[in-house]
Amino acid sequence: MSRVLKERNGPVLRLVLNRPEKHNAFDEVQIDELTRAIDEAENDPSVRLLVLTANGKSFSAGADLDWMRRMAAFSEEENLADAGRLALLLQRLNFIPKPTIAAVQGAAVGGGVGLVSACDIAVGTAQAVFGLTEVRIGLIPATIGPYVVQAIGERAARRYFLTGERFDAATARELGLLHEVVEDLEAAVARYSEMLLQGGPEAQAATKKLIRRVGRGPINVAMIEDTAARIAKVRKGAEAREGIAAFFEKRKPGWQS
Known part of the structure; x- marks a missing residue:
């Protein structure tokens, strides 16, 4: 089964994280699938807009810990190559010349916050919850760092990167991570899509x-x-x-x- 589903509605391409049984925690397979999907969308002139969303209760729990455990046994060179996968994904998402929307339900943790930060517009439900929890398992928010710091600012990053505490959708809106907290996620995506498709x-x-x-x-x-x-x-x-x-x-x- 594909870990990233593609749903097309005219000029709008929806990329759906599809690993709900793992709370859409990503490993090298899902990272590669999502990177390829973004590259294909960039090279398809009929695609005007990307929407990034997810199946299940969570948007993304970040990196799959089973994947992280496997990588801990690898050499530093192998870890560098592997970390480059996520770095490339975030770069592709951030720099794609077409507008992007992140639609967040449930939890977005670690790398999930990175995905949200790399999108142009981000909306979430009141039930969405966020966390940059890497330090609590002895890791750092490295590859996602540039995008998250740009989204929420260095001062807020000092707090949330170092404490690893979780924060709600209202706080995410105050920090600038979310542009809007909405009751109806689909209606919000449709509204922003309509506005974005009016632009050249x-x-x-x-x-x-x-x-x-x-x-x-x-x-x-x-x-x-x-x-x-x-x-x-x-x-x-x-x-x-x-x-x-x-x-x-x-x-x-x-x-x-």
Whole structure:
């Protein structure tokens, strides 16, 4: 049985973590399946949007401890190669040029928080619970660290990385890990999907790159010149011309057809 299900609804591709009997704790097999699915979606122009969700009571319990126990017997070089699998998955999810939504029910722990952090938009039910519990079993939140710290900030990371305590959906919303706590997860995903599909796909890809650029470093001459160059390039593109024309002609642009 596949550990990652693919459900297609027009331009929206839903990737479903499908190991409910293990609370969607992932091992090398599920990591590789999810990485391949993300790469395939990136290379398929008919896919406009990815939704990451899960079957069962939990979103993801993070790394499968049986997998971790096996890896503890391996050499440091073998562990480095294995850790690279999760690092690659998070990189692919974070940098895919298409919008991504994480829909969280139940528990998201450790690497599960990493998956949520790497998505552009994250929504969860009030029953969702989160934890960065690695230190409690003598591990560290290493490969997920860059994405979680970007999501919740360094100050909050100091607390939750070091204590390993769990926190609820309302706290996740306050920290910025979740954008919204909702009663109806499917309705929220549908609402965000509708909004995201109104945007030009090339503009969204360029916007994700822009966010990464301006989110780092001081606002200086180099950054100002860079942002001016970006908008100048986009303005003369076919997508921008179509979008502006559609606005004045009071019609939908071609990418919404």
